[in-house]
Amino acid sequence: LIRSVDQTHDPALRCWVGSAHLPGADFPVQNLPFGVFRRRAASERFRCGVAIGDRILDVSAVLGAGLFSGEARVAAECCGEPALNRLMAAGPSRWKALRVALSAMLCDETVAGAVSPCLVPMSYTEMTLPARIGGYTDFFASIHHATNAGSLFRPDNPLLPNYKWLPVAYNGRASSVRVSGHDFHRPWGQLMPPGATTPLFAPTRKLDYELEVGAWIGESNVLGCAVSVDAAEDRLFGITLLNDWSARDLQAWEYQPLGPFLGKSFATTVSPWVITLDALSPFRCPQAVRGPADPAPLPHLDSAALHDRGAIDMHLEVCVRSKRMKDEGMEPMSLSRNRLTDLYWTFSQMVAHHTSNGCNLEAGDLVGSGTLSGAGPGTYGSLLEITRGGQTRFALPSGETRTYLDDADEVTFTAFCERAGFVRIGTGACTATVLPARPPYLAPTVAV
């Protein structure tokens, strides 16, 4: 059910790309994440690549060297496209075969001469969205976040009765998901100021981020046929970081009775490198948040294998930097650190629930975890939680203070996995900067 540790995770592997071995590198040869890139200067087509150290391996360019065979070759042949959808649809045995072949190739000095012309320095490239996203679904799977957010509205009863029985979710807006580095203007929207009786149409005053992990769906299921919780793992291609930007004032005014809509749909940012479930095998761990007093999931959402290794032990961090901090040469300030093990529901349970009514998930669909928060201060994944809904301010090292985000604030998420006996792997950054609001009917000043 859960992919096993194999030779591609061996910490003794030596890659002939030197930068892959730098201490703290996100992309050692044990990682091998997939993304969609092109050289910035040239008018090139986007295509699929694999990150290795500070380089990108142009997978379809390697095809000509004749180093792929069998299922690995079939998978590599999917990589000439400007999106990972075809590779995602190719299924887990082909993903694995390509990973094994890439690992061997990058550790075999004798093919370095043939392969190295297919490496592009990351600094020369730009990235685009990993996939054409058909559906984007956002869950609410961090019980600490659900409790923290719920307690702002229902202090005595923060968790709703369904929370421990099913992974609550809503449909997000796929068209406005962009890759890390795409800045966006502060959105306008309708909001009801405190004490007012007439709403305003104005730029949001409560712009927030939400720290999430997004899972990318691989093979599709047929409409009308559910995916069992034990089969769900094979539907997951990999994960990225995800910033579910949120306008809290728009959201508060619009969300009854049908849920979030324009408070979310102006922008969502994902990191460009998809860390595969194969790469994450060494970091799987028990699903520890569910305690003995919690109800056992219904059988269709339950699995012994998930109890043992269903969670992913990933360390996440949120940093913010204001314009003044940047101008004065300050580093971004860390606002929170937490761990993906705090999820009450695993991604397999999310997929099993999502498809339990027969709903079809398709290759390239994106499934967000929901905001990731821990139990206490320093672990919250949104400003809503850090400032208790804007009631408290916090200080930046520049002497400025914040409740929600100001214009020109840059928000950056990073994450990594580490475990004794294995090589640390990272996700790369998910970052974007809030540009000032503009008249809503003018075209934006940034590339969208």
Place this chain on the structure above:
Amino acid sequence: LIRSVDQTHDPALRCWVGSAHLPGADFPVQNLPFGVFRRRAASERFRCGVAIGDRILDVSAVLGAGLFSGEARVAAECCGEPALNRLMAAGPSRWKALRVALSAMLCDETVAGAVSPCLVPMSYTEMTLPARIGGYTDFFASIHHATNAGSLFRPDNPLLPNYKWLPVAYNGRASSVRVSGHDFHRPWGQLMPPGATTPLFAPTRKLDYELEVGAWIGESNVLGCAVSVDAAEDRLFGITLLNDWSARDLQAWEYQPLGPFLGKSFATTVSPWVITLDALSPFRCPQAVRGPADPAPLPHLDSAALHDRGAIDMHLEVCVRSKRMKDEGMEPMSLSRNRLTDLYWTFSQMVAHHTSNGCNLEAGDLVGSGTLSGAGPGTYGSLLEITRGGQTRFALPSGETRTYLDDADEVTFTAFCERAGFVRIGTGACTATVLPARPPYLAPTVAV
């Protein structure tokens, strides 16, 4: 802003396709809706066609006859694809040019010899979805439905405070939208029976339909740039009927706090023929539901042109037929009739609101009106309203009774527009039959 009446609406037009003139025909030459078809017997590719009487004009096949020029030709060249997306993206001046050319061609006896080989009898064809749907958004724009549904939960205060200020909506699931005629198995899901303390995973016991009209988006807007309410009409390509099938027990248990999800995403049905906004010009009328006591919309949602002609006067009907009725040769039973003029928010206001935060709508996106209901009995667009949440039963002519839908029930929506001095036009039917539930991990027995 709103497209004007022109020579294509002239009731004196005589089409050389005889069936277009039958009394009560849905598709006279004044209609000319677009859809995606192929001959059933042959292993043909789907392509775009126009309904005329009981025939379909294969638009790209006509190209060879050299009868299109200018913008009409550009539009016709979009029609060889298995979806209307490219034609939708071509924009309103090309849509109009193609309509004018098709109208002239179908009324010109001298070209009948050249064009008639490009007509396919509808009875030989099957239809597929009109477009690849990127995003499906469902609004809640019928104030009578919002009041009826709200009164089940909040008898003293059925409408929430935001209702008259913005068109409430949520993101739907695009992947499970199918064209009329695709039956589906009763979905499973998690539900909490009355009085129980542990939920069940079981086939839904409260399967309902929702009568809606869906608008199809034509030209896209750039992410970050809103569409003004006066420009919104030009973004609308046309409309179909839409059945937003709903499992009320799944919905009731899952929807707090983030809105509808699996209670809706198992199936959505649309009628195959997209009635263009151009065809609807004679039937535009004042937005009459908003009364003098209601607040004026905020300026970004308001327009004098919309007050005068923003609504569409369309008559809608819901019919149901059980298996016993079918076996005994009975006609479907009419459950409700109502009018699209009962919408509190126009489609232009929905588009303006949807994009007001910069969210990009794309060609082929689908925007549902929300359940259409009138003010009194006989006009309700869902069984939830007809049976007051399942509290009352109604009788079928076969002697059976219902609260919600039984297995093998067939639900059919139809609609038409009529006005003195113009020719009546119809939408064609939106129909599907509920098949019995099957074990959820078995592939369905019907084509999906």
